Amino acid sequence: MIVSDKDKIETYTGLGVWGELTLDGLLAQTARETPEHTALIDPPNKEEICAAPPLRFTYAEADAVVDRLADTFLTLGLKPDDIVALQLPNSAEAVLTILACSRAGLIVCPLPVIWREHELREALPNIAPSALITANRICGVAHAEMMRQVAVDLMTVRFVLGFGNELPDGVMSLQEALIGAGEGGSSPRRSAFDPNSILTLTWQSELMRRGLTIPRSHNQWVSAGLMLLLEAGLDADSVILNPYPPSSLAPLAMISAWLLSGGTLVQHHPFSHAVFLDQIDAEEISFTMLPPGADTLFSDQDRDMMKARLNAMGCVLIGGLPAGEDAAPLNGMARNTIDIEVLDEYALLATRRREGRLQRAFAMGAVERPTHSMDRIALAELNISGPGRQTGGATLMLQSPMAFDSFFPPAIGENGNHPIVDASGFLDTGLPCALTDDDPPRLEISRQRGDVFIHGGVPVSAHELDSLYASHEALSDAAALSVDDPVMGQRILAAIVPNPGLEVSFEEFRDFLVARKVAPYKIPERMVTVKSIPRGEHGEVLRDDVIDQV
Incomplete structure (x- = not known):
């Protein structure tokens, strides 16, 4: 399925930023050129995560596993453009399965591993998957059984597939295709799929409320990977430690950058401090991504060790920078730091920190070229929406070969759910931004929308939480609030208005949410009772007014 228009494809292909290879084609190309080079390494504590031994793959072995998995999918009768929903830990299987879907011409929808039955039942009907793929257990949670239960009510699901031992009845095993690396196998059924066809569907919290996902093609992922590859100077000698599961823009861009570099990808399931430090040493890591406030996750002794390790590395990438922070995360802990701005799944910007200073505003037009950038193409161009430029209320406009179409x-018809694009081809991200007083003015971008919380790197729709909390039968109204936190980004609180004469304890409220089988991050850490939930003229929660009551 191709949704990019012909003119866009011709333009970016002519500029050289889009090419002729799919992501699995990049893997196959490196497997031919350097078959014995180490490609992919599992977390060393994988046994604790999903009761499976950690594996290592050369490029030839990884390519063979991708062949076998793709052959399994096709043998089952899955067809190009069928949708496969994937919920796996941050292991080799997750990466190899995405690439196998690529090779089979399937569309893969990686699901956050922290989602539970409530989120799966809300999201999956919107994409109508033909197959679900997971592991038997992930960090003690019976994901295969959960997927099996969800599949019962999804008419489109034909197969539930899983990795691991002792899978429940009705879940077909993919383990043989994984562990047969290096033992040969059936001849690969390779087809020449168009790199402009959709490879992934990813989620953004507010779009999810509207039943929508973000589709990206192989070439759009190549562009996202180039942003990281060029700024970091990655090559075949790079050893990349990836601590984020591949369910959103930044970690999937890291996988793309790895494939483009021909280096080694080391997986880390978040987050074990001791394992992370050991992996840096044992695998001689040269590049990683860390969350803001990561230094506060470590003890004083471990922080000193972390500083020594990061300073010995080529560079380190910091994801999801918090707004309003004067001191940069990991300040002084890494000599070569790259900051990444994730623009709410629309695109990402990677900039090398100069003189230890965090860049808070960007020039309009082409983003300052990465240190190792190409001469012929800007990987992102920024502008500001016309209305509100001087009075506030302006939003960030974006044009980029990694942006979705x-x-x-x-969408069906003119009134369908189309992204907003202006006459110059700039996409309206909806992210609040403003012009600085610099000469010339620069763009200062809000790191988030007011209606989205960021908890542990996971975007959470405040509107969704409002409805979820207010659905308790003993409440007349409720709203979600947040407080800033240097490690988690924001911590979530619930403000409730009980019905007259009723009381609801925090324990009762938590039990109610657990019974709804919601993801753990949607359960608030505190609850407060208020007299009312102030709302605006369109029914929106006035969160500052609620906080004033608290």
Whole structure:
């Protein structure tokens, strides 16, 4: 399925930023050129995560596993453009399965591993998957059984597939395709799929409320990977430690950058401090991504060790920078730091920190070229929406070869769910931004929308939480609040208004949410009772007014 228009494809292909290879094609190319080079390494504590031994793959072995998995999918009768939903830990299987879907011409939808039955039942009907793939257990949670239960009510699901031992009845094993690396196997059924076809569907919290996902093609992922590859100077000698599961823009861009570099990808399931430090030493890591406030996760002794390790590395990438922080995360802990701005799944910007200073504003037009950038193409161009430029209320406009072209499912008719694009081809991200007083003015971008909380790197729709909390039968109204936190980004609180004469304890409220089988991050850490939930003229929660009551 191709949703990019012909003119866009011709333009970016002519500029050389889009090419002729799919992501699995990049893997196959490196497997031919350097078959014995180490490609992919599992977390050393994988046994604790999903009761499976850690594995290592050369490029030839990884390519063979991708062949076998793709052959399994095709043998089952899955067809190009069928959708496969994937919920796996941050292991080799997650990466190899995405690439196998690429090779089979399937569309893969990686699901956050922290989602539970509530989120799966809300999201999956919107994409109508033909197959679900997971592991038997992930960090003690019976994911295969959960997927099996969810599949019962999804008419489109034909197969539930899983990795690991002792899978429940009705879940087909993919373990043989994984562990047969290096033992040969059936001949690969390779087809020449168009790199402009959709490879992934990813989620953004507010779009999810509208039943929509973000589709990206192989070439759009190549562009996202180039942003990291060029700024970091990655090459075949790079050893990349990836601590984020591949369910959103930044970690998937890191996988793309790895494939482009021909280096080694080391997986880390978040987050074990001791394992992370050991991996840096044992695998001689040269590049990693860390969350803001990561230094506060470590003890004083471990922080000193972390500083020594990071300073010995080529560079370190910091994801999801918090707003309003004067001191940069990991300040002084790494000599070569790259900051990444994730623009709410629309695109990402990577900039090397100069003189230890965090860049808070960007020039309009082409983003300052990465240190190792190409001469012929800007990987992102920024502008500001016309209305509100001087009075506030302006939003960030974006043009980039990594930006998506439509929502999924595709819009039907002129009044469908189309992204807002201006006459110059700039996409309206909806992210608040403002012009600084510099000469010339620069763009200062809000790191988030007011209606989205960022908890542990996971975007959470405040509107969704409002409805979820207010659905308790003993409440007349409720709203979600947040407080800033240097490690988690924001911590979530619930403000409730009980019905007259009723009381609801925090324990009762938590039990109610657990019974709804919601993801753990949606359960608030505190609850407060208020007299009312102030709302605006359109029914929106006035969160500052609620906080004033608290």
